[in-house]
């Protein structure tokens with residue numbers, strides 16, 4: 001019997017469903033998540049260019065280094081958080 005349940009990942013505490021091959025950003029948008037935390041330059045993190053150029057959609061996957069949500073395929077069970085917190089310098093101070 002085929003599993004018909006959608007795959008899901010987590011955005012902070014939210015459970016986000018996605019279709020096979022869908023990017024993180026596409027799944028977040030479809031679920032109504034538009035704000036992705038802070039972005040470089042004090043801007044609002046969000047989906048913008050969709051081609052990996054603007055870096056406005058950076059998110060952390062399972063606490064790792066930031067990735068572009070618009071280019072990264074969603075995977076079951078991944079735990080996503082904003083890449084930057086408001087007022088924090090990008091990627092630490094060292």
Ligand code: FES
Nearest residue numbers: 048050052055070
């Ligand atoms: S939306 Fe521009 S890099 Fe992802």
